[in-house]
Structures are given as C-alpha cells and as structure tokens.
Amino acid sequence: MKGKGENRNISLLNNYIDWVSILNKLETLFLFLITIIIITILLSSDGLLSFIFVALMIIVAVFLHKKMKKRKRIIKDKNYIRDRLLYFIRAQGLFEEDVREYEERNNQGNWKKVREKYISNSTIFSYKQTDKNLIIYAHKQADNFTRKLSELEEALRALFDLDIEQVINRNTVVEYHMLIAQPERLDLSTNEIEPVDSLEINLGYGVKYNPVKTPHALIAGGTGSGKSILTSVFILELLKRNVNIFICDPKNSDLGSLSHYIGDKKVATTPNNIARVVRHAVTEMNERYKYMNENFKYGSNFVDHGYNSIWLVFDEMGAFQASGTDKKSKEVVNEVMDGLKQIILLGRQSGVFVLVSAQQMNANTLKTDLRDNLGLRVALGSNSSEGYRMVFGSATPDTFPPIETKGAGLIYMQGSGKEKAQYWESPFVDMEKFDFIAELQKYL
Template identity: 35%
Template sequence: MSENKFVEVSAFSKIPFRYRVSSLVIAISLLVLIGIVLDRTVNGFFSIVLSFLFIIALVFIVKKWIVAKLEFNRSPFKKLKQFIVVNKLYDEETSDVSKDNKRKKVVVNSAFFEFNSTDDELIIRALKNGDKYTDKANTYDSMLGALFGLEVSNKVDNVNYCDYIFNTKADERLIVRENELEYNQSTIIPLNSATVWDIQKFPHALIVGATGGGKTTFINFLIIEMLKMRAELLICDPKHSDLYSLHHFLGTERVAGQPNHIARVVRTAKEIMDARFKEYKGDSTSYGKNYRSFDLPPVFLIVDELGALRMGAEKKVFAEMFQNLQEVILKGREMGVFVILATQQPNAQNIPTEVRDNLALRVSLGNLSQEGLRMTFGAIDGDLQTVEGVGSGYVFLEGLGWSKPKSYQSPFLDYENFNFIEELKKYANIAN
C-alpha cells in the first residue's frame, strides 16, 4: 500500500469540515439564498415547481449529510481520536493568555496514529516520534482489537512505527467435495480462501492436533492435494492408526508402522534426495535450478507421532532414523523432498527446537496448552484464545513476516460427498 493513503490522527486532529454541523448549516443557507433569488425572478406555476424542487434539494442535502456523519462516527478516524482522548495519550499545558484573557489548557504533545483501510484489511500504525509514547507504540494489541472488534492478524514492529494489521474480511474455510480428476501443476496447496502453502518457498510442515481436533482429517486433505501434484508419498505411523491402514492401498514399501520399517522408509526419502543431487546437481549448468527445473515429482515424507516412535524403537534405530530425517529437512527442498511431522503432544523431545525451526508451515488444531502452543509456534506475543469446533486452530507460515499465528479453520471434508479412499485410489492410480 502506498504511504499517501495513510490518514494521520492525533489529539491535534480536527473533525473534517464536511462532517461538522457548520457544513450542513452553510449548505442549507446557500440553498435558501439561491431559492430566494430565483423566487424573485419567477411567478405562478414556476414558483410552485421551484418550491417543490427546493424541498427535494433540502431533503437530499440533509439526508446525505446524516449518512456521511453516521459513516464518520464509525470510521477509524473517529475511533482513534476517541482512543487517544479516553486513554489520555496526550499532554496539556495551561496557556498564559487566550483571546478572552483567561488561562486555559492546550494540547502540546500527543501520540500519533495513522490508518489505512481497504475492503479486506485495516492497518493501524502507531508512530514512534522519540517521545514518551514511543515505548507504548507496540503494546496496543488488545486495546486496538477491542476498539475495532477485530483480532490482530499480524503486527509489524520497526524503529519508526508499529503496524497492527486487521483482516476485515474473514478467511473462508475450504469445503472439499468429490470432483473430477484434476491435477495440480503448481507448488501451491490451498489452506483456506486467503492462505496458501507454497511448498517450494516454505518447505516442510508441523501439524499438531489435540485429541478430536481434526488432525487426521487435515492430513487426509493434504494427502489428496499432494497426490494431485503427482507426488510420491512415504508414510510412517508408529501407532498403527488410520495412516498406517493406507498400506493396503499404497503398499508396504511406502507405508510403515514398525520401527525398523519406519527407519527404512525415512532412509528411502534420504536416498531419493541424495540420488537427485548426484544426478541433477553435478555440474555448473545446474546452478540455481531445483527439482521443478528437471520435471521431477515432489516427494512427501509424513511422520506421525515421532514421540511414539522414540519410545518404541531401539536407541540405535531411532538415532539413525532421526539423523536421516534431519538431513532431509535441512537439504530436501532443493530436490523436492519434503517432510510433514504430526503429533498430539509437541515437546522438546518429540519435536526438538532445531527441527521445529526448519518447518516453515505450522498448524495447531484443537485447544493446546499455552506451553503446547509455544512448543509449536515458538515465542508468541501474548496468549492465543481458545478455539471452538473440530478443525479450528492456528496457522503460521515462516518467512511472511507474521508476528504470531493466525486463527485458522482447516478444510472441511464433506464426507457425505467425499470418499477419501476412493479419492486416494483415483489420484494414486490404484485399480478398484
């Protein structure tokens, strides 16, 4: 957005003239004056017509002013001016002499705000001018949220100002139904109407779901979207739950449940990555190219409940598996090998910080403890609110400048009109 679209508000700001009662009085006075002048030049029938037109014009002017005034009363300008006054974000001094020779208080300093409003977004900018209000500029999250009745979706704090960004149009949840066979030629997976996951820009994902939060349904959605990319899937499920049952359709070479088998599948992902590096990145002509440059399909390694695997596997087996997993997370993006980790209980043992920080997409579903949210998203500026409904939670994409996770509703799979297994078969080219 261009800077000249921002409107400044402070304790010094005056209500724009067009919204004052005086502007209405002047408009009506001009109308009356014009009516008097015209009335003296016409008679009879034309005088009646003139009076009728005068009444219509009077009603039009008053109505238009009232509508404009009501809109102004709901405007960010009016709300911010009241915010400054109510919270005493200004300084006054008593003047020595005024026009009526009486001492009175005058504003000598103020907190300064700017706003920029579009159909989709409202930005409130708290300016930092090096005065006593500078340190407060990045502390208005909850106060501004309450003032506008919106949740701060992002916050950008720098040396000159702090932007509070509000979405004025709610993100729409995706409703997934059965459709005709349609492949995805891009690197983008939609998450809702406004947010997409570009696997090339933001590789790897962490999905955390409390019991009944909708984690499995979200993973089902991602699996179909990955298959639309003609991707190869590798799945590890040490708890032998729903994901493990997919070995009936995808084969035991790609879906594992036992620790040794899981270690082998993770090793397969690393070997695919290493083989691609060796074949496609071996000479100078490959500089700056990635897996899409060579028309290679993406590979997704889904590992559910790393903590259960840690508990069930021999120490040596787990150590080897985890080392291979880390290497894929660190190097896999360039050659199109991506990792999705899923868990119910995020903690430093299940998802070490050095691993989490390399997972660009992070999603929590259901209500987690504040500690669980911190382990999922890292340091959070303020607490996140409780969510309601299956599939509700928070989403965070590393690298977009988000200051904290955003409220999120994962795609709704309309199971009355969507058969996951049949969709899986269709995109995985599995015969019925």
C-alpha cells in the same frame, strides 16, 4: 493496491472542521426561517394561494431534511475511521494536556489572568484501507507513549470489531493489520476440484503452500484437534501432484490402513518398517544429491533434473519416540530421528520433504533448530502459550485468538511475509459427504 486514508495524520493536535454540527446548525436555521415564513403567510392571508405556498414550504422543509440527513451520513462514513481513532486517542489517554495562562480584559476594562487547558501532545495515527485490510499505523515519536503504541492490539480489536492479522513493530511505526474480509475456509465436500498445474497447494483461508519455497511441515495439536484429517487432505493434494508418498503411522490408525491402496512398501506402522522406510527416503535423497552434483547446474533444483517430489508423512512422532523403551528399540528410534534430521536439513534441493504430526511438541520431540527448519507449522485447536511456543518459537504471537471451530488453529509459513502465526481454519471435510478413499483412488 493504493488505499484510502494513506499518509493522513490523525491526532488531537489537528483542528478538524466538524461539518456535521455545521450542517445541523444550518438545518436548524433553515427550518426556523421556513417556520417563520409559514406563520407570516398564515397570519396575513387565508386564500388558496397561501395554502399552496405553505404546502410547498413544508415539502421544501422535508426535502431539505432528507438531503441533509444523507449528506451527514456520507460525511460520517467518510470520517468514520478518523473519528474512531480520535475517540481512541482520548479514551486511551494517548495525549497530554497542559495549562497556559494569558491576560484578558474583562467587562470592567481590567486585565485578568486566564488559565486554560490545552492539548500539548498527542499520538499520531494514520490508516490505509483496502477491500481486505484496514492497516492502522501508530507513529512513534520517542515520547512517553512510544512503548504503549505496541500494546494496542486488544483495544484496537474492540474499537473496530475486527480481527488483527498481524502486528509489525518497526522503528518509527507500529502497524496493525486488521482483516475486513474474513478469508474463506476451503470446503473439500463442495469445492470444485481445482486444476493442479503447480506444486503450490491451496490450503484455504488465504494460505497457499509451496514446498519448494517453504520445505517441510509440522502439524501439532491435542487429541481430536484435526491432525489426521489435515494430514489426509495433505496426502490427497500431494497425490494429485504425482508425489511419491511414504507414510509412517506408529499408532497404526487411519493412515496405516492406506497400505491397502498405496502398497505396504510405502506405508509403515511398526518401528522396524518405519526405520526401513526412512532409510529408503534418505538413500533416495543421497542418490539424487550425487546425481545433481555430477550434473551440476547452477541454481537448479530437483524439478530441473526431472525428479518428482518425495514426501515422508510421519503421523504421531511423539508416540513413535515413546516406543523406544529398551536398548534395541531406542536404537531404532535414534536411527529414524537421525534420518529425519538429514531430510529436514538437506531435503529441499533434492525434493525430499517431511510432514510430521505430533500431539505434544517439546524439546525432546524435535529439537528447536530442527523445528525452525520446518517451513510450514500448524498448531490445531486451543493450546497453552507454552504449547504454541514449542511449535512457533519466535513466531509465537503475543495474544492468541479464541479457537472454537473444529480443525481451526494457528498457522505459520516461513517467507510468507507474516512474522507471527495467524489464525487459520484447515480445509473443512464433511465426513458424511466426502469419501477419502474414493478420492484417493482417483490419483493412484
């Protein structure tokens, strides 16, 4: 969508006509004239006609005042962003002043030197406005201010009272993408069930997730941050799409109880069973690979070969790794981790995906190269900057929005065009109204 204000450079070096003060002056002049006319009429005669004339004048004055007020409002609205940015350049000191000297003849006819301050340099902004976004462009001119232009996030947030969705630092311009319309959180208890006609999953808040484009997912967050709820939502969405689901729940909490519905072959809670399930997924992946290689079709994936997706949902990876205390259990942990690694690196083409959740992410939970292969990454709840870095790596934003809502956090999706993790609210699930098991059974 082409927006308003595009390509118009805003800087203190431009001269802007101040229409509002011109209108103010005009209005004052008109009112003054009308007053003079009224006084003249009142002084010169006192008939009915002059009374009507005075009344008429007053009506004209009021009408004029209203019209002017409206016009000024329109001008102010139209120039709002420009004027805020001009204020911003001054308030942030993003300009330079110099002094120039020139000679002027004074009243006595003598030449006199005059020193005058003027603005010699100013940063240049421009903007683009659509229904959803306001993008502020800070143009780099390789001058003193260039570095500062990439550090305006907090100040711009305050200037417009808008959240910043992303900052893109290009060679010659820094783009601040601000959100005008807040994306809406999905509410599973009230939302109509959307027809499922593709693998794409609507995660709400403007995020649509397609596993084929962005394979594998990671959900991180402290205790009580909403990992299990989000994982459940995910499972439900996958079941709607006829996905073959395997669940590993080493803490044997909510997800473990799904074995009653999905079958205990597909739900594992003990280390040995978890190893068996992961082995099964890896074997399936390898068989698919073999078949697909034998029936090679250039650029094809599992869908073209008639396969459904397989998802391995692994809750609380950290807890599982911690269970490897002696030699034997360590072997099991290693085997499982090795299987997960193979799926993460090779699963996409054959349609085998993993979703991992973990309380604490660190280099031991998942090596960074593996983490970077998890296309969708969510960090729920408030985290320390190191915590975020462990989840998002180079996609960690420079500043973190406050997270005050249950189930909210940051999300990053590879290939979405957003370079850094964004604020996001996971689908809202009202536990009083929403019967997860009943929903689940609809799709089994």
